Structures are given as C-alpha cells and as structure tokens.
Amino acid sequence: MAVHEPQQSQTTPPDISRRSLLFALGVGLNVVAATLVAIPIVGYVFSSFRYKTLQEWIQLGPLANFPEGQTRLATYRNPFTSPWDGSTADIPCWVRRLDGEKFQVFAINCAHLGCPVRWFQESGLFMCPCHGGVYYADGSRASGPPPRGLFEYEYKVQNGHLWVLGGQLPTLSSPEA
Amino acid sequence: MGPGMLRSVALWLDQRLHLTRLFASTAGHSVPASASSWFYVFGSGTLLCFIIQVVTGICLAFVYAPTANDAWTSLLFLNYQQPLGWFLRAMHYWGSNFMVAVMTLHMVQVFLFGAYKYPRELTWISGCILLLCTLGMAFTGQIMRFDEDAYWGLGIGASMMGRIPFIGSRLVQLMLAGPIIAAETLSRFFTLHVFVIPGLIIALVSMHLRLVLTAGINEYPQPGKLVRKETYMAEYEALVQTEGVPFVPRAIGKDLIFSALLMVGILACSAVFGPSGPSGPPDPTQINTAPRPDFYFLSLFALFALLPPYTETFLLLVGPVIAIAFLFLLPFLSSTGEKSPRRRPVAVLSVMLILLVIGLLAYLGTYSPWSPEMDAWSAAPTPVEYVKGRTPLALQGALVLQNKQCRNCHSLGGEGGRRGPALDGVATRLTRDQLIRQVIQGGGNMPAYGKNLAPYEVTALVTFMQTLHQPYEALARDATVPAVPSAQTQR
Numbered sequence: 001m002a003v004h005e006p007q008q009s010q011t012t013p014p015d016i017s018r019r020s021l022l023f024a025l026g027v028g029l030n031v032v033a034a035t036l037v038a039i040p041i042v043g044y045v046f047s048s049f050r051y052k053t054l055q056e057w058i059q060l061g062p063l064a065n066f067p068e069g070q071t072r073l074a075t076y077r078n079p080f081t082s083p084w085d086g087s088t089a090d091i092p093c094w095v096r097r098l099d100g101e102k103f104q105v106f107a108i109n110c111a112h113l114g115c116p117v118r119w120f121q122e123s124g125l126f127m128c129p130c131h132g133g134v135y136y137a138d139g140s141r142a143s144g145p146p147p148r149g150l151f152e153y154e155y156k157v158q159n160g161h162l163w164v165l166g167g168q169l170p171t172l173s174s175p176e177a
Numbered sequence: 178m179g180p181g182m183l184r185s186v187a188l189w190l191d192q193r194l195h196l197t198r199l200f201a202s203t204a205g206h207s208v209p210a211s212a213s214s215w216f217y218v219f220g221s222g223t224l225l226c227f228i229i230q231v232v233t234g235i236c237l238a239f240v241y242a243p244t245a246n247d248a249w250t251s252l253l254f255l256n257y258q259q260p261l262g263w264f265l266r267a268m269h270y271w272g273s274n275f276m277v278a279v280m281t282l283h284m285v286q287v288f289l290f291g292a293y294k295y296p297r298e299l300t301w302i303s304g305c306i307l308l309l310c311t312l313g314m315a316f317t318g319q320i321m322r323f324d325e326d327a328y329w330g331l332g333i334g335a336s337m338m339g340r341i342p343f344i345g346s347r348l349v350q351l352m353l354a355g356p357i358i359a360a361e362t363l364s365r366f367f368t369l370h371v372f373v374i375p376g377l378i379i380a381l382v383s384m385h386l387r388l389v390l391t392a393g394i395n396e397y398p399q400p401g402k403l404v405r406k407e408t409y410m411a412e413y414e415a416l417v418q419t420e421g422v423p424f425v426p427r428a429i430g431k432d433l434i435f436s437a438l439l440m441v442g443i444l445a446c447s448a449v450f451g452p453s454g455p456s457g458p459p460d461p462t463q464i465n466t467a468p469r470p471d472f473y474f475l476s477l478f479a480l481f482a483l484l485p486p487y488t489e490t491f492l493l494l495v496g497p498v499i500a501i502a503f504l505f506l507l508p509f510l511s512s513t514g515e516k517s518p519r520r521r522p523v524a525v526l527s528v529m530l531i532l533l534v535i536g537l538l539a540y541l542g543t544y545s546p547w548s549p550e551m552d553a554w555s556a557a558p559t560p561v562e563y564v565k566g567r568t569p570l571a572l573q574g575a576l577v578l579q580n581k582q583c584r585n586c587h588s589l590g591g592e593g594g595r596r597g598p599a600l601d602g603v604a605t606r607l608t609r610d611q612l613i614r615q616v617i618q619g620g621g622n623m624p625a626y627g628k629n630l631a632p633y634e635v636t637a638l639v640t641f642m643q644t645l646h647q648p649y650e651a652l653a654r655d656a657t658v659p660a661v662p663s664a665q666t667q668r
Binding site: 051078082087088108109113118129131146168172173174 | 244247333335336338339341347350351356359361363458464465478481489547548551554581583624626629
C-alpha cells in the first residue's frame with residue numbers, strides 16, 4: 001500500500017473532479033430512483049385509506065324480529081369484507097325498538113375502550129365487562145368511565161326491514177359510526 | 178485426518194476469517210473484573226430469551242396460519258394435533274414472560290448502578306427503545322393468539338388511538354388496516370410481530386452490544402467514587418488496564434449459569450403450566466366475554482378503570498410521552514456524580530415505588546373489582562341467613578334485589594360484584610330515607626333505578642336492606658332526628 005501512495009497523490013487532481021462528479025451523479029440518481037421505489041411502497045402501506053366511504057347501508061332483518069319496547073341483539077356481515085375474514089366480519093349491535101318505526105340501534109362497543117356491552121333487561125342497563133361502564137336503556141351514560149353514551153347507528157325502515165348505516169369501528173374520533 | 182492436519186485447517190480458517198482477531202475485539206475484550214457479578218447477568222439473560230423467542234417463533238410459523246379465518250383453528254391444531262405444538266407454544270409464551278421479567282431486572286440494575294451515566298448515554302437509550310420494542314412484541318404477540326381477547330384487545334387499542342385529537346380516526350384506520358377489525362388487521366399485526374419489530378430488535382441489539390464494546394461496561398459502583406466527565410475515561414482505561422479480565426472466559430461464568438437456569442425455568446414452566454389459550458374464537462357476536470390483556474398490560478388495564486374519567490384522555494396521550502421522554506433524557510439529566518445505590522436513596526425509592534405501583538395495579542387487574550360480575554344475579558343465591566325470619570315484604574325485597582341485578586355490582590355474604598359497596602351491613606350506614614334516595618336517584622357511580630323500579634318494589638327492596646345488619650348493630654339514623662325520646666330528657 002505504501003508503494004501505491006505516491007502514485008495516487010500524483011494523479012489526484014484530475015481524479016478528484018472526475019470521481020466526485022461520478023459520486024455526485026451516483027447519489028443524485030439513487031435519490032431519484034429511491035423516491036420512485038418509495039412511491040408504490042408508501043402508497044401500498046397507506047392503502048388502508050383507500051375506502052372513500054366507511055359506512056354502508058346494511059339490512060338488519062324484518063321488523064318482526066324486533067318486538068316493541070324491547071332491546072335485542074342483532075348481527076350483520078361487515079360490508080367491507082374479504083373472503084378470509086372468518087367470523088370477525090360478523091358484527092353485533094343492540095336494537096331497541098321504542099314503538100312503531102322508532103328505533104335506537106347501538107354499537108356493541110363501549111364508548112370507553114370498545115369492549116362489548118351487555119344488555120340487562122330486568123334492570124334496563126347496558127353493562128361493560130372491562131372497566132365497569134354502565135348505560136341506561138336509551139344509551140346514555142349511567143356510571144363508570146365512559147366519556148359519553150353508547151354510539152348509535154343511523155337507521156331507516158324500508159319494505160318492512162330495518163337498515164343501519166354501519167361498517168366502521170366506532171371510536172371517540174369517528175362518531176359518524 | 179491427524180491432529181496436525183486439523184491444526185492446519187484451523188489455522189487456514191483463522192487466517193482467512195480473522196477469527197482470533199474478531200474474538201479478541203468482541204467476546205474476549207477486557208472488562209473490569211468487578212463486572213463479573215451476579216448483578217450483571219440480566220443483560221445476557223434477556224438476549225438469551227430473545228434468541229429462544231426467535232427460534233420458537235420460527236417453529237410456530239411453520240404451522241400457524243396467519244389469516245383471520247384460520248388462525249384460531251391453527252392454534253387449536255398446534256395445541257392438540259401437531260406433535261409438541263403445545264410445548265412450542267408454551268415455550269414461546271413462557272419465553273416472553275421471562276424476557277419481560279429479566280429485561281425489567283436488567284433495567285432496574287442498570288438504573289440503580291448508575292450505568293446510564295457518562296459515557297454510556299446511548300447504551301441506555303438504545304436499551305429504552307428495546308424496552309418499547311419488547312412491549313410492542315408483547316402486544317402484537319397477544320394478537321397472534323387470535324382469540325376473543327385478541328379481538329377485543331384490538332378494539333381497546335383502536336379506542337385508545339381514537340382519542341388522539343385530529344388524526345385519531347386516521348390512525349385507527351391505519352392500525353386496523355381498514356374501517357374495522359378484520360382479516361387485514363391480523364395480517365398487519367403478523368407482519369409487525371414477525372418481521373418489522375424483530376428486525377428492529379436485532380438492529381438495536383447489535384447497536385447495544387457494539388456500545389458495550391466501545392463505551393465499555395459499567396464497573397461495579399463504589400460509594401463515594403464520583404463520575405467526572407474530565408477524568409472518567411482515563412480512570413476507566415486505567416481500571417481495565419490494571420484489573421481488566423477478558424469477558425470470555427474470565428467474566429462470563431455467572432452469565433452462563435444464569436442462562437442455563439433461565440432455559441431450565443422456561444422449560445419447567447412450559448411443561449408444568451402449558452401454553453396460554455386460545456380462549457374463545459374471535460367471533461364478536463359472542464359477547465358473553467370479559468376481555469383481559471396478558472400480564473404485561475394488566476397494570477395499564479387497571480389504570481384505565483381507576484383514573485378519574487375526565488383525566489383519562491389527557492393522561493393517556495400525555496403520560497406515555499412524558500414517561501418516554503424522561504427515560505430518554507435521564508442520562509443527560511444526571512450524567513455525572515454518584516453511581517452507587519447506597520448513596521442514591523431517591524433512585525432506590527423511585528424504583529421501589531414504581532415497581533410497587535405497577536405490581537399493585539396488575540394485581541388489581543387480575544380480579545378487576547371495578548367490573549360488574551355479569552352473572553352474579555342469577556348465579557349467586559341470596560345467603561340463607563339473610564332470608565330467615567324476614568317479613569313477606571322484606572322477602573319480596575330480597576327478590577327485587579336479586580332480579581334487578583343489584584348483585585352484579587353489590588355483594589351479599591361475599592358473593593357478587595365489587596363495583597359498589599357490599600350490602601351486608603348497609604342498614605348500619607344508610608337510613609331508610611337515604612336508601613330510598615340512593616336507589617331512585619343513584620349517584621356516586623351508581624345508576625339511578627327510579628325508572629326501572631315501581632314504588633312498591635322500592636319499598637320492598639329498602640325494607641329488605643334495612644334488615645341487613647347484625648343483631649347487635651344499631652340501624653343508621655338521621656342525626657337531626659332524636660333516636661329515642663328519652664335520650665333527650667336525660668340530657
């Protein structure tokens with residue numbers, strides 16, 4: 001190595017400009033190419049945002065399934081489904097029929113941290129098994145840590161069937177669910 | 178092949194691969210003799226646990242089907258069909274428990290021995306990131322056990338994300354890989370658990386170990402021997418020169434013994450206790466479930482029940498940021514000075530306090546007294562002595578108390594929920610009027626039952642509750658109303 005050093009230092013002046021040009025060109029080309037590579041990757045990773053609408057109208061069943069003055073568990077198949085979803089795409093919700101075509105449809109998820117609330121007919125309360133959130137029959141908060149009442153679905157009655165607007169996991173920042 | 182031949186092959190390999198030089202600069206590097214201590218075995222123990230996790234994890238991936246439709250069934254297959262599948266699942270589960278436990282010991286030791294101080298700030302910080310990665314593995318690993326707890330655990334995670342202002346709903350969508358928990362969610366967490374976080378851990382462990390070589394390993398702290406930036410490096414150099422020993426073979430003995438014990442411990446726990454779960458299938462329509470996280474997150478789970486609700490969102494978002502920032506800044510906040518725990522009472526007390534709080538919260542989390550006991554009203558009968566000799570009205574009240582699910586939150590004779598106070602001696606604490614008011618209007622975390630109880634039911638219920646006291650205990654009475662007229666005349 002010691003033998004080569006003097007030779008190298010002799011040829012440095014022309015080499016530096018040529019090599020540094022190649023280096024700069026190489027870095028520049030790689031920045032451009034890497035950006036091109038990154039575009040599809042980032043687009044792929046963030047494709048969870050592809051859903052334009054997060055809600056769809058879903059049929060919950062004929063009105064006869066929901067006796068007046070009662071709260072019943074109903075389930076539907078999540079509209080944003082893939083064939084290998086298995087049972088995870090079966091989503092439950094609580095349907096409270098006040099009278100006639102007046103309903104309240106509650107999400108199963110507690111407004112506190114999303115655990116499944118259970119309806120207790122006798123005491124007229126929804127209770128959550130995780131942190132003890134309790135709601136009244138109309139979904140309003142009764143006690144415990146939930147910051148609000150139960151999430152409610154928009155609903156409509158068409159051709160004797162109850163429909164709800166659903167498909168998104170309700171959280172505090174997506175109250176449209 | 179004679180010994181001479183073997184020797185020349187070994188020499189040839191060493192000449193080509195520079196193994197001797199590699200050894201001298203890594204495993205054989207000099208460490209202070211005082212670092213060969215039983216307190217210094219937890220770092221290598223954590224690394225051993227990680228290696229066991231990688232090996233058992235790869236084995237599980239041979240069989241596990243990472244799709245929402247099949248994951249749960251493939252876990253059952255692993256448990257019952259695949260030869261030794263149950264044991265590999267158990268080893269992976271117990272390996273993770275041991276890894277978190279030994280890592281905690283490692284962190285506590287490093288903190289108490291002042292090893293994070295100058296010049297080992299980055300060793301500490303890379304360790305803190307490894308801690309976060311390990312907790313990430315614990316959470317995503319819990320999702321791999323794709324059962325009902327995993328499903329609702331994802332819901333809890335998403336609900337926390339949803340509390341972040343402005344970008345919350347987008348983050349939820351990113352976390353779940355769609356609008357709701359479904360097939361893509363599991364695939365996403367599988368990728369995190371199997372590729373992304375382990376890759377990060379391997380990179381960070383390399384950095385962590387490299388820093389152990391370049392910044393050295395902390396000498397056993399002596400009380401009164403202070404760290405000064407001007408002199409420490411020279412002192413450490415001199416220490417390694419004068420009383421340094423090669424890590425292999427002179428300082429590694431205790432690490433080896435601890436590692437062997439760890440492996441035996443993991444094997445023993447796996448054989449005795451077996452794998453964890455899976456519990457019920459990940460079917461959200463099966464709502465008769467009480468989701469609970471694995472041990473590592475029980476303290477957090479308990480915290481969410483016990484924090485005042487109005488502080489929750491704030492603490493949820495700001496608390497972790499402050500805690501992580503403090504961990505990262507610690508080596509700069511106290512970079513010099515005393516290292517020995519004997520002269521750092523605040524450090525020792527902080528560790529005790531933090532471990533006590535985490536342990537206590539986790540203990541509370543194991544039986545979650547804040548949750549209603551969902552089937553107490555139908556499963557826990559009224560104790561016989563509480564219905565003996567009662568009037569018909571009081572007996573009706575006992576029926577109301579049972580049927581209206583009061584027992585889900587209130588215990589009688591030790592059975593029932595613990596959300597509200599036990600009702601065994603309620604008559605000694607509340608007067609009849611107070612009982613009526615409490616039942617009808619609720620308050621103090623109790624729902625109002627006014628709409629769900631007819632007046633005659635309230636009367637019966639309160640009459641029954643007034644009989645709930647020991648014969649020698651006086652009923653609660655209104656202080657403004659004289660209890661016995663003669664009491665006043667005596668005065």
